[in-house]
Amino acid sequence: MFVLASPSGAGKTSMAKRILAEDADISLSVSATTRGPRVGEKDGVDYHFIDDAAFDGLVESGALLEWAHVFGKRYGTPREPVREALSHGKDILFDIDWQGTQQLKARDSKDVVSVYILPPSLPELEKRLRSRGTDSEQVITDRMSRAASEISHWGEYDYVLVNDDFDTCLDQIRSILRAERLRRSRCKSYLSEYVRDMLAQGL
Numbered sequence: 639m640f641v642l643a644s645p646s647g648a649g650k651t652s653m654a655k656r657i658l659a660e661d662a663d664i665s666l667s668v669s670a671t672t673r674g675p676r677v678g679e680k681d682g683v684d685y686h687f688i689d690d691a692a693f694d695g696l697v698e699s700g701a702l703l704e705w706a707h708v709f710g711k712r713y714g715t716p717r718e719p720v721r722e723a724l725s726h727g728k729d730i731l732f733d734i735d736w737q738g739t740q741q742l743k744a745r746d747s748k749d750v751v752s753v754y755i756l757p758p759s760l761p762e763l764e765k766r767l768r769s770r771g772t773d774s775e776q777v778i779t780d781r782m783s784r785a786a787s788e789i790s791h792w793g794e795y796d797y798v799l800v801n802d803d804f805d806t807c808l809d810q811i812r813s814i815l816r817a818e819r820l821r822r823s824r825c826k827s828y829l830s831e832y833v834r835d836m837l838a839q840g841l
């Protein structure tokens with residue numbers, strides 16, 4: 639479970655899209671949300687856009703692995719697609735906030751790799767939110783007013799990157815994925831067989 643988090647506008651969704659486009663071994667956990675779609679966002683692809691009643695239903699039936707109130711709306715991770723991906727040995731990428739990260743880690747901390755993406759500066763963060771051109775002035779002001787509080791959670795993450803130059807940051811994310819996939823704990827059964835067969839062959 640590979641988590642990308644950041645204050646709103648730092649660039650995690652853009653990073654996630656690039657990773658998902660180039661890496662067939664990782665898929666996106668498509669969240670459910672009560673916020674409305676932005677221009678260009680597709681239901682079922684970017685989010686499952688649902689109303690409050692439907693979200694209540696997901697919470698009550700236990701269909702969400704985690705959920706949280708973020709910027710006045712609700713967002714949550716459907717449980718079943720995560721279980722399905724993990725059962726097929728696939729990695730899964732989460733674009734979720736610090737509350738969701740805490741909940742995922744509380745469930746299964748050893749299989750969660752978390753990355754926090756910082757902006758180069760607050761003015762640059764605001765510039766990115768504006769240049770995205772998807773949010774109203776009110777939404778931008780609200781998200782900027784919460785940026786410091788969001789950023790205060792950076793120390794809870796395994797890796798912390800500064801997204802100044804996009805390609806440099808993307809490359810750092812690729813490196814983290816590559817190294818984490820090579821962790822002994824994640825290759826244990828393969829390595830056990832490999833070492834057993836190698837030793838059985840002798841000199």
Ligand SMILES: Nc1ncnc2c1ncn2[C@@H]1O[C@H](COP(=O)(O)OP(=O)(O)OP(=O)(O)O)[C@@H](O)[C@H]1O
Nearest residue numbers: 646647648649650651652766769770801802803804
């Ligand atoms: N390194 C960068 N330099 C300049 N612009 C960037 C950089 N990284 C991302 N951006 C731009 O910043 C804007 C915000 O990026 P993005 O939507 O990926 O942020 P986010 O962290 O996912 O935000 P949110 O939490 O609101 O979904 C986009 O227009 C994106 O193209």
Ligand SMILES: Nc1nc2c(ncn2[C@@H]2O[C@H](COP(=O)(O)O)[C@@H](O)[C@H]2O)c(=O)[nH]1
Nearest residue numbers: 669705706708713714715733734735737738
């Ligand atoms: N805890 C969760 N947070 C989520 C989830 N899906 C998205 N998010 C976070 O919400 C904010 C706002 O997202 P936006 O698309 O409206 O800009 C951002 O920090 C996301 O990472 C989720 O399922 N759970």
